[in-house]
Amino acid sequence: MRKASKVVTVIVFLFLYVPIIVLMVASFSSGTDLAIFKEFTFSRYAELFKDTNLLLLVRNSAIIAVLSTAVATILGTMAAMGIYSMKGRIRSLVMGLTNIPMTNPDIVTGVSLALMFAFTGTVLRLQTVLGFWTLLIAHITFNLPYVILNVMPRLAQMDPNLTNAALDLGCTPIKSFFKVTLHEIMPGIISGALMSFTMSLDDFVISYFVTGSGFLTLPVEIYNYTKKPIHPKLYALFSLMFIVILILMVTMNVLQARSGSAKRRLRAGKEAA
Amino acid sequence: MKRKFLAAPYVVWMLLFTLVPLFIVIYFAFTDSITGAFTLNNLVSITDYATIFLRSIWLSVAATLICLIIGYPVAYTIAQCKPKTQRILHMLIMLPMCMSFLLRTLAWVALLEDTGIINNIITSLGITPLPLIRNSGAVILGMVYNYLPYMILPLYTSISKQNPRLIEAAEDLGCNKVNVFRKVILPLSLPGITSGITMVFVPAVSTFYISQKLGSPGTILVGDVIESQFKGAYNPNLGAAMSLILMILIFICIGITNHFTKNTDEEVMMS
Numbered sequence: 378m379r380k381a382s383k384v385v386t387v388i389v390f391l392f393l394y395v396p397i398i399v400l401m402v403a404s405f406s407s408g409t410d411l412a413i414f415k416e417f418t419f420s421r422y423a424e425l426f427k428d429t430n431l432l433l434l435v436r437n438s439a440i441i442a443v444l445s446t447a448v449a450t451i452l453g454t455m456a457a458m459g460i461y462s463m464k465g466r467i468r469s470l471v472m473g474l475t476n477i478p479m480t481n482p483d484i485v486t487g488v489s490l491a492l493m494f495a496f497t498g499t500v501l502r503l504q505t506v507l508g509f510w511t512l513l514i515a516h517i518t519f520n521l522p523y524v525i526l527n528v529m530p531r532l533a534q535m536d537p538n539l540t541n542a543a544l545d546l547g548c549t550p551i552k553s554f555f556k557v558t559l560h561e562i563m564p565g566i567i568s569g570a571l572m573s574f575t576m577s578l579d580d581f582v583i584s585y586f587v588t589g590s591g592f593l594t595l596p597v598e599i600y601n602y603t604k605k606p607i608h609p610k611l612y613a614l615f616s617l618m619f620i621v622i623l624i625l626m627v628t629m630n631v632l633q634a635r636s637g638s639a640k641r642r643l644r645a646g647k648e649a650a
Numbered sequence: 651m652k653r654k655f656l657a658a659p660y661v662v663w664m665l666l667f668t669l670v671p672l673f674i675v676i677y678f679a680f681t682d683s684i685t686g687a688f689t690l691n692n693l694v695s696i697t698d699y700a701t702i703f704l705r706s707i708w709l710s711v712a713a714t715l716i717c718l719i720i721g722y723p724v725a726y727t728i729a730q731c732k733p734k735t736q737r738i739l740h741m742l743i744m745l746p747m748c749m750s751f752l753l754r755t756l757a758w759v760a761l762l763e764d765t766g767i768i769n770n771i772i773t774s775l776g777i778t779p780l781p782l783i784r785n786s787g788a789v790i791l792g793m794v795y796n797y798l799p800y801m802i803l804p805l806y807t808s809i810s811k812q813n814p815r816l817i818e819a820a821e822d823l824g825c826n827k828v829n830v831f832r833k834v835i836l837p838l839s840l841p842g843i844t845s846g847i848t849m850v851f852v853p854a855v856s857t858f859y860i861s862q863k864l865g866s867p868g869t870i871l872v873g874d875v876i877e878s879q880f881k882g883a884y885n886p887n888l889g890a891a892m893s894l895i896l897m898i899l900i901f902i903c904i905g906i907t908n909h910f911t912k913n914t915d916e917e918v919m920m921s
Contacts (some may be wrong), residue, residue, distance in 0.1 A: 411760030459657025482856030
């Protein structure tokens, strides 16, 4: 049983990474066909950094990801604290609202937002509404639940006496939030923010429906690229993004491991005392 | 202190940008594309697409089951590792989810093509090339590849949370390995199975692009048709009606899954 499971696990990891390896290998090939490796070259990376158009798309994606993550993290953390202090019916109603974008397929979320933006556009008699702002609104909307679902468990784990102690010792509620609560729920905020950032950076389906030709992001334009024979510098870009995301995830992991072991040490100390 | 009101901006935001858009989908689904008058024509004309709906459901159900069958041993194996290894493997499962799924799907085209990487290897071994692409199997493979991590992660979470003492107790009380799995581990991981099924089925049934690249005109899915109503043949009213039906279908499928796992869910909560 256990041996069979291990074999399956190894095969699955290969299965998950073979296409990624194919793309990374192709980024060093002088040919244009993904399936055939010609000669080793770095020129795809040189071409990538000369392509101002592509770099602009990367910049657009980064702007949307940073802004939507910032707004979603602040709004979402506030919301998590608010929801946490709610009870009964209201709480489950708000959580139901949070679950809508999580259970709805991306295509429906994208279509529904696109229809609403188009509707608003005709009401306001605007030529084009789809662009930067609609994209930003959509990204904030699908990022918010990730922040909330990451922060809520941290609030639940927090010792309520900590806030009470801070208030007893003369902190104002705002001060106690910044000195105590924020510190305690920080790992949840960080992982929520990182998750939002990667989701937003990689989102294609929703962005595809809610943006116009005025403001394109990288995944949306990659879709247009893949309709024609694709230029290999995109494989170079893919490989670089793989490295960036890998670094981000390792950082997240180290942070979580540290906060985990700090907690364990604290608990061990408490038990000893 | 009224901490509740901290959630007010969020609630307003979500009402505006998730609930209102859904009502607008319903509005579009029931109105005529030209006159804007109330009509049922959009919903009636969906019957023309019944085969596409059925195909989407059957392909995504198959992909979901395959994900469950191969995802479970992976989640189980990861949960048995040392904490440090677990963290690394967990990260390696998440990593592909963050990379462009368009390019990764394109890599599968290069692997499966008639003159692709796999067929090149096969022919060099002296075997005739296989028809690996442009069929339902390739579409299912694309779905399994893209959504497998969404199955493994919730399964892993539910397995790794289990109390190892329960397994010891079952062993002490005379259960063999098969029965420990059947009577303890499997029932306790049912919440993970339910959310894994949902997290794979929902994106799989609504996907577009995968079948455009790996399938043939005969394997067009609902997502592809909806996309073309908004980006090609522009008929947003029909597209809205299809989205509405898709949402209702998903709602029913999630309901069925929850029904099958409900009783045991309560048992888990009680323990």
